[in-house]
Amino acid sequence: MYDSFEEDDGAGDEDSRVIVFGTRRNLEILFKCIMWFLDGTLKTAPHIFMQIFTILGLVVRSGADAEDPDTAVALPLVFALLPSKMEVHYTLVLQKVREAAERFRIRATSGPTKIMTDFELGIINAARAVFPEAVIRLCFFHLGQSSYRKVQHIGLQEQYNDPEDRSIKNAVHSLLALAFLPADRVLDAFDGLERVSPPSHRPFVPVLRGDLPACEVEQLRGDARRRAPHQ
Structure with missing residues (x-):
């Protein structure tokens, strides 16, 4: 046709x-x-x-x-x-x-x-x-998925899912929350989290640093959309 x-x-x-x-x-x-x-x-x-x-x-x-x-x-x-x-x-x-x-x-x-x-x-x-x-934006949901795959890849899955110790999970969630900061504050906040991370958490931090392209992250939840700049 x-x-x-x-x-x-x-x-x-x-x-x-x-x-x-x-x-x-x-x-x-x-x-x-x-x-x-x-x-x-x-x-x-x-x-x-x-x-x-x-x-x-x-x-x-x-x-x-x-x-x-x-x-x-x-x-x-x-x-x-x-x-x-x-x-x-x-x-x-x-x-x-x-x-x-x-x-x-x-x-x-x-x-x-x-x-x-x-x-x-x-x-x-x-x-x-x-x-x-075009401005490239990345989905926050997929950021979470990608980060969890990294947790599995470096052998932290068991600690991440430990109900008695949420330190790994909280550390990962803190890193993901950087997506909701103004873009000009992300790198300083990332460095701050890296400095205070205990040794058991540190294998994840450089992996995440090297895995994220310089794009904006945006969260979609139903019809509600929240912008979350990330670099």
């Missing part, structure tokens, strides 16, 4: 095949959204692909205040089938979406002003490369 587009960039190689699906109408809606959400799902992907990658746009309800987050909803507008979690494939999807918008002569094809995603560096780098003018 003229109103739809499908981009297949596999060049006959199933191991590197990327397929992007969308419609002209969805692109028109997407490029009117100031905020996009980029999300990958592994469990429901067809067996010859690793994941379904979705681009959602924050759509304001008709007649509502564009500045009121309670009047907006995130709609899935573009879908892609990816063979990996490699940065090159995320970049390809975003490039194809931008090219399709230009081909359909959709207005405001400069792209979003804000992009929210999780802590996957491949997605973050791809978004920065294709839409360099």
Whole structure:
């Protein structure tokens, strides 16, 4: 159909095949959204692909205040089938979406002003490369998930879940709470927490320091949105 587009960039190689699906109408809606959400799902992907990658746009309800987050909803507008979690494939999807918008002569094809995603560096780098003018924001929920995986990785899971000693859990939560400080106070507060951390806690601190890209973190809870700058 003229109103739809499908981009297949596999060049006959199933191991590197990327397929992007969308419609002209969805692109028109997407490029009117100031905020996009980029999300990958592994469990429901067809067996010859690793994941379904979705681009959602924050759509304001008709007649509502564009500045009121309670009047907006995130709609899935573009879908892609990816063979990996490699940065090159995320970049390809975003490039194809931008090219399709230009081909359909959709207005405001400069792209979003804000992009929210999780802590996957491949997605973050791809978004920065294709839409360099957009502010990248990271989800606070995913920050918590990523931090807990680090706790498990360095062997602190048992101490973290100890009901008799919450010191590890409290230390991790204190570090996560830095996301809610003004950006210019985060590094000093981080250094302060690192200085007072007991030796048993310290393996986690440098891991977290090196794991966080310089982006803003934002918390989403239902329709309520709270900004949490982080660097």
